[in-house]
Amino acid sequence: MRREEALERFYNELLKIHEVKKCRTCECFHETLDDLNDALKSIDERKLNHIRDDLTKWRKETQLHSCLGCDPCLPVDPWNEFQKMIHAVETDV
Numbered sequence: 895m896r897r898e899e900a901l902e903r904f905y906n907e908l909l910k911i912h913e914v915k916k917c918r919t920c921e922c923f924h925e926t927l928d929d930l931n932d933a934l935k936s937i938d939e940r941k942l943n944h945i946r947d948d949l950t951k952w953r954k955e956t957q958l959h960s961c962l963g964c965d966p967c968l969p970v971d972p973w974n975e976f977q978k979m980i981h982a983v984e985t986d987v
Contacts, residue, residue, distance in 0.1 A: 900976060901942060902945075903976070904975070904976035905945045916964075917968050920962065921960050922969055931946075
């Protein structure tokens with residue numbers, strides 16, 4: 895799997911999470927968006943511009959609230975899975 899594929903999978907999970915009203919304005923979700931934005935900086939793929947566009951739009955959402963202590967916190971598992979995929983890509987010979 896390529897790094898771009900891992901990003902696309904992670905983004906697809908974030909699309910689902912963004913549909914959950916309480917998640918959309920949660921600082922946990924927005925911290926995950928920041929992390930994804932950082933990951934995107936190392937990739938110059940025009941085909942990922944739709945992800946960049948959504949990130950820009952989502953990060954403009956106002957009236958963020960602090961963590962509600964949800965169990966599970968929806969962005970956590972997709973982020974952890976993304977990290978595993980990226981690690982596998984980076985260590986693949």
